[in-house]
Amino acid sequence: MNPDARGWRIALIPDALMNPSQQFRTALPDVVAVLETSGYGVLQLPPPGDHSLLLAVIADQVQEYSHHGYAVAAIGVRGVPGDGLHWRRLAPLLRNRRVALPPRHIIRSDVDAVAEGQRLATWLGNYDLPVEEQQRWR
Amino acid sequence: MDPKHPGKVALVANCLLNQNAKVCEGARYRGVVSPVVEALRSRGYVLVQLPCPELAFAGARRWWAVYEQYDTPAYRAHCRRLALAIAPLIEGYIRNGDEVILIGLDGSPSSGVRFTSSQRDWGGRPNHPEDDWEIVPRRGIWIEELEAELARRGLPPIPATGWALDMGRFDEAGSRRDLDEFLDGRP
Helix, strand or coil: CCCCCCCCCEEECCCCHHHCCHHHHCCCCCCCCCCCCCCCCECCCCCCCCHHHHHHHHHHHHHHHHCCCCCEEEEEEECHHHCCCCCHHHHHHHHHCCCCCCCCCECCCCHHHHHHHHHHHHHHHCCCCCCCHHHHCC | CCCCCCCCEECCCCHCHHHHHCCCCCCCCCCCCCCHHHHCCCEEEEECCCCCCCCHHHHHCCCCCCEEEEEEEEHHHHHHHHHHHHHHHHHHHHCCCCCEEEEEEEEEEEECCCCCECCCCCCCCCCCCCCCCECCCCCHHHHHHHHHHHHHHCCCCCCCCEEEECCCCCCCHHHHHHHHHHHHCCC
């Protein structure tokens, strides 16, 4: 069998970063490309609106990852309601599942997109679980 | 998506954007399966990630399994809950007139579209030799339940194919050719 290639790090991202609108496309870095280069997997959040059951399903997945050695982060985008992260709904769902809230990094569309991409890559590169926690699971 | 302008929407299996969802030893990429994303984005599709049915049911440390092992009332009920969670979003796209397609994961007992994995005698102590399962032309359990939920809503069948990641020997170039043919064969 092949060696397993998983990166053990995952980012929750808004629909607006997975599928940027024409307005955002040139103003934002290609976040999916940065995540790919940084070795992160993606958990996509739904577009704005009421998606209670889907958010609960996503919270279940974050719970499973968080309790088994995976590092989960959240990347928001300024200019979308709640930074696109549904945080007012998602945070209580995670707390109810005894999941520490993932650290958040917010992308801005009013600054240079290349610099924002580099800032994101640096942030992603620096984030992971403590070494002893990694060694326990990976 | 702009409700006035129908677009192109690709529903993608969870692990095509997140290989951490794979069963142990099943991840071929660190995170994103970039050839799939590239193929879809370059043709103007927006991506909608489906939930992973196995992860939240059997867990991140689950054993390998085949179709017959997941074909249980409890797992199908779990898949139906996931289908209820994502179906309203899909229904919105279809009712808007968007072209919606589905890219699953061929060979998967859950997310297979053209093929799933099968072996009637798997069970008990997990000590089977490598590659003793069969690949059979059939949907995985999750895709079956998702399609059933969409049909219950009166929606038309979604054109679908699978990225052949779980077929035993993974052939990325062949998988890419298959996907390109499927996408370019669309009207």
